Amino acid sequence: MSELSIFIDESGDFGPYDFRSPYYIITMVFHDQSVDISLPIAKLEQDLANRGFPDHCVHTGPIIRRENEYEFETIQTRRRILNSMVTFIKHCNIRYHCFHIEKKHIEDSVQASARLSLLISRFVRDHYQEFLSFEKTKIYYDNGQIEISKILASVFTVLLPEVEIKRVVPSDYRLFQAADMFCSMELIRLKADASAISASEMEFFGSIRDLKKNYLNPLDVYEWN
Numbered sequence: 001m002s003e004l005s006i007f008i009d010e011s012g013d014f015g016p017y018d019f020r021s022p023y024y025i026i027t028m029v030f031h032d033q034s035v036d037i038s039l040p041i042a043k044l045e046q047d048l049a050n051r052g053f054p055d056h057c058v059h060t061g062p063i064i065r066r067e068n069e070y071e072f073e074t075i076q077t078r079r080r081i082l083n084s085m086v087t088f089i090k091h092c093n094i095r096y097h098c099f100h101i102e103k104k105h106i107e108d109s110v111q112a113s114a115r116l117s118l119l120i121s122r123f124v125r126d127h128y129q130e131f132l133s134f135e136k137t138k139i140y141y142d143n144g145q146i147e148i149s150k151i152l153a154s155v156f157t158v159l160l161p162e163v164e165i166k167r168v169v170p171s172d173y174r175l176f177q178a179a180d181m182f183c184s185m186e187l188i189r190l191k192a193d194a195s196a197i198s199a200s201e202m203e204f205f206g207s208i209r210d211l212k213k214n215y216l217n218p219l220d221v222y223e224w225n
Contacts (some may be wrong), residue, residue: 004034004134007168008141009179010148011061011187012223023190025100026116027183028150029175030224031092032134040091041174047084051077057171060083060184075204085181086218090137094175095224097123098186113147120155127224128159136162140176143167182219189216 012024031037048056063070070078070141099119106112109176131137137160143149149165156163169175191197192208205211 001135002133003136003138004131005031005033005175006137006139007031007173007179008139008148008152009126009173009176009183010144011183012103014145017103017106022103023100023187024103024112024116025098025183025186026120026151027096027098027179027186029179029182030095030097031175035093037092037175038096040088043091043127044084044088044174047087048081051080051084053081056081056084058177058181060085060177061179061187064188065185065198065200066204078204080098081120084182085178086215088174089178089219089222090179091115092175092178094178095222096179096182097224098182099123100186100190109147113151117151117155120151121159124155124159136164137166139163140168140173141165142170143174182222185219187193192216 005205007029008026010024010026012021014024045055048054048058049181058081059070060082062070063082066073066078070081099116101112101115101119103112105214106115137156138154139156141149141152152165169220170180188201188205188211189195191201192211197205197208205215
């Protein structure tokens with residue numbers, strides 16, 4: 001059975017508008033299961049082990065901001081880990097798409113859910129024949145927020161004939177970590193466009209020019225428009 005896997009991550013929350021977290025982003029990574037990515041995964045595993053991070057679950061946001069398990073890592077080490085993920089993505093033959101809303105234009109969680117549902121529904125309809133070319137769609141999500149789980153169920157199970165939604169642990173799937181990376185970089189893109197990049201983010205990327213040259217532009221080629 002031909003199968004399309006969709007790995008989903010999000011950034012933000014459904015709470016009231018906060019200037020420190022102005023966006024809500026849903027990112028989807030699409031993988032045709034007939035395409036074998038075992039070699040890129042093995043290469044990524046080896047790269048991380050060589051850098052002193054065996055069996056490591058990559059978290060892009062904390063890498064950039066030097067948080068959590070990366071608090072005491074040098075900027076060079078953190079960049080190398082992120083660059084390993086970029087290289088991994090280049091060899092996976094995957095696509096991604098980000099949906100976002102700006103919370104200052106949203107009244108409450110109900111309106112936020114409705115707006116995101118509309119964006120996702122429109123995307124599926126725009127690419128409907130390609131979705132239908134797969135006999136099954138399997139959605140991987142960590143059930144981080146109940147609103148997202150409801151949106152996924154209401155949109156995909158209504159529009160597509162054979163859908164399975166699977167709860168996952170992020171550390172178990174490298175493509176879920178890829179979704180996390182695309183999601184984090186979409187947030188960085190939005191902040192850069194709004195001239196709202198933080199000091200720690202600017203330190204990591206060096207400059208807006210380097211951010212676009214080294215990360216945003218190379219990742220853009222994988223977007224499913």
